[in-house]
Amino acid sequence: MRFDVSSTALLSRLQSISKVIASKNSLPILDSFLFNLEGNTLTVTASDAETRLVTSVDVMNGQGAGLFAVSAKILLDPLKELPEQPLTFDINDENLEIFIHFQNGKYNFIGQKGDTYPRQKPLNDNAISVSMDAQMLLNGISRSLFATADDELRPVMNGIYFDIHTDDLTFVASDGHKLVRLRNLAVKSPERASFILPKKPANLLKNLLAKESEQVLIKFDDNNAYVTCASFEMVCRLIEGRYPNYNSVIPQENPFRVTIDRISFLNALKRVSVFSNPASSLVKLHLKDNLITVSAQDIDFSTSAEERIVCQFDGTELSIGFKATYLIEILGNISSEEVILELADPSRAGLIIPSENDEDEDLLMLLMPMMLND
Structure with a gap:
């Protein structure tokens, strides 16, 4: 040759x-x-x-x-x-x-x-196909990958769940503390289907799809998925098992609604979290009269910090604690200028959603609170 x-x-x-x-x-x-x-x-x-x-x-x-x-x-x-x-x-x-x-x-x-060299098994005859724009798939993977778990006991949580309906495709990822649900209304499928994409192939796709601009075809059965693009094909083994009902953990009625500039909030969290206890990374959000006070303290080293940011909030006074590293990750994976926090009480999950979604997208992020000592 x-x-x-x-x-x-x-x-x-x-x-x-x-x-x-x-x-x-x-x-x-x-x-x-x-x-x-x-x-x-x-x-x-x-x-x-x-x-x-x-x-x-x-x-x-x-x-x-x-x-x-x-x-x-x-x-x-x-x-x-x-x-x-x-x-x-x-x-x-x-x-x-x-x-x-x-x-x-x-x-x-x-x-x-x-x-x-090992051969690749072909898909079953009942394999399902779904086609989408490469950048839509990249966006879904990029936004949700950070929320996947590293859980040996529940392997289904270690990947991105593709929930395919006849009128949309929903990307879901959760580690039990945070959850991402990104619904894409532009992807249609002739039938209802789902699969769980493991973390390693998701990371590989994230790098490869950045250079792709055409359609991507995903064909999958119960065990494997074939992802075909203009310049490459990926075959990967899927995670087997049932993904939990993610909609059941998303609170529906949240009386407190806060609208805040995302970058100001993100930067304040990055600065204040330096003063939090390294073990817990706990920050406290105190809401009152169109002001949000972000504070953290580490009693062991006698350090503390607080910053005030103007926001839109007209509910009653509320204090809630979150893990700063998770909240920073979530805000870093939203692209809108402003975000909306939907809260109920200090013990129930808070929702973080963009004030303006991208075209054909509906993004929701959920974060479980942490107990406040005071």
């Missing part, structure tokens, strides 16, 4: 899929990229046994066809340091000795047989 390829084109494709390769693999061949040459198309695969990424790159002067595997480290490290230039790959079909010729030199190493 022999082919010519641009060094930067090959490197960008390899880097985009290399993040799936685990640091410790059960099968040694999973430390490698799988190459498949057919005509002038080179298909490259990387996998960690649970998740698989496939991309392709155009080559020139392709001769022969076949499968071979190359250590990811051997290829990536030297290619990162090479300036843009054509590379010529020359592969001996008998012993898989590989020569890479370039402007000022050559590399020589031994590849591995590609037929020992």
Whole structure:
């Protein structure tokens, strides 16, 4: 086999899929990229046994066809340091000795047989398909990923729940303390379905989708999902199990409603939380007469801080405590200028929603309060 390829084109494709390769693999061949040459198309695969990424790159002067595997480290490290230039790959079909010729030199190493690389199981006949814009999928994953759990006892909480209805798609993530529900009204499906996307493939998609602008097709059955884009395909194993009824934990009647500038509130929280107890990260919000007072203290070190911010609030006086790190994360994942806090009492969950949603979106974030000592 022999082919010519641009060094930067090959490197960008390899880097985009290399993040799936685990640091410790059960099968040694999973430390490698799988190459498949057919005509002038080179298909490259990387996998960690649970998740698989496939991309392709155009080559020139392709001769022969076949499968071979190359250590990811051997290829990536030297290619990162090479300036843009054509590379010529020359592969001996008998012993898989590989020569890479370039402007000022050559590399020589031994590849591995590609037929020992794990195969991907096809989807069941009853697989369901849903199509959406790449940026919509990216937005749903980006907004909800931070709220997923790391819970060995309840693995269903460790991923993003895709709740697909005939007239919308809802992204849900929760760790028991915070919850994100992002409803996208632009995605339609012929039937009701759902799946739970694990955290690692969600993170990989977050990086890959940033460069995509076209439609994404998701096909899934009970065990696996295929996510197909213009420049890559991802196959991943889904988390099995029933996701809890997320709507039942969202309080419906919240008498206290606060409208506040998001950036002012976020920056005040970042400053005040420095003075909170590091173990609890507790901040207190005191609401009274269109003013919100954000305060924190650490009794052990005799430090405290408070800041006042103007807001719109005409209810009775209320104090409620939240974990600052969670509240900062939530506000950082909302894009509107102003946010609305919907509160009931110091022991019930507070809702944080944008004052203006993006087109075709309905975003809601929930945060459980913490007990105040006073």
